[in-house]
Amino acid sequence: MKKLIAGAVTVAVLTSLFVASEPIHGQQGAAEAPTAHKVGLIDMAEVFKEYEKFKTLRESLQAEIDKSEAQAKAMIQEMQKLQEQAKSGQFKQDSPQFKQLEQQLIAKKSELEAFRASQQREFLRKESEIYKTVYLETQDMVKLYANHFNYTLIMRFNRNSVETAENPQEVIQSMNRQVVFHRAGDDITDPVLKQLNSQYAKQTAAR
Numbered sequence: 001m002k003k004l005i006a007g008a009v010t011v012a013v014l015t016s017l018f019v020a021s022e023p024i025h026g027q028q029g030a031a032e033a034p035t036a037h038k039v040g041l042i043d044m045a046e047v048f049k050e051y052e053k054f055k056t057l058r059e060s061l062q063a064e065i066d067k068s069e070a071q072a073k074a075m076i077q078e079m080q081k082l083q084e085q086a087k088s089g090q091f092k093q094d095s096p097q098f099k100q101l102e103q104q105l106i107a108k109k110s111e112l113e114a115f116r117a118s119q120q121r122e123f124l125r126k127e128s129e130i131y132k133t134v135y136l137e138t139q140d141m142v143k144l145y146a147n148h149f150n151y152t153l154i155m156r157f158n159r160n161s162v163e164t165a166e167n168p169q170e171v172i173q174s175m176n177r178q179v180v181f182h183r184a185g186d187d188i189t190d191p192v193l194k195q196l197n198s199q200y201a202k203q204t205a206a207r
């Protein structure tokens with residue numbers, strides 16, 4: 001919840017220039033050295049895909065959705081029985097019994113629509129809560145990892161390379177990524193994910 005996007009792709013390569021300036025005459029003392037930056041990268045899509053807690057929460061929500069669909073199916077079957085009764089010819093169309101069947105059908109249809117609408121809203125709310133919970137937990141773990149290993153900036157990125165793209169749309173998306181090059185050590189996805197799963201396993205075992 002794909003249309004191929006055709007278009008020209010322009011790749012701009014930006015080169016940063018580092019200029020060393022001499023101290024101004026008469027300035028007292030040496031200029032302070034700039035703070036060294038250490039940048040890390042994390043593939044959040046991979047975290048959501050492989051975090052066991054996210055899988056468990058999604059499976060639990062799917063079970064609720066399946067149960068709701070079973071209820072809706074039962075309601076539809078009741079409507080079908082009423083429709084069959086109305087078409088059977090047992091009652092004349094202008095009879096009180098036939099009109100009563102029509103009213104029951106209208107009521108059942110309204111009940112089904114209201115049920116599905118309320119369930120959809122509830123499932124969307126629960127799904128957003130799942131994503132929010134997992135994102136905030138990942139954010140906290142990233143902060144702990146960054147502070148421990150002295151990272152000053154952690155950026156989101158997609159670790160899939162252009163070589164793995166299988167269609168034009170994926171090729172364009174890969175070429176438009178912000179991160180063009182990174183060292184293997186800059187990707188902190190796996191260690192953060194390992195810590196998240198380890199923490200969740202301990203929490204589950206303690207229950």
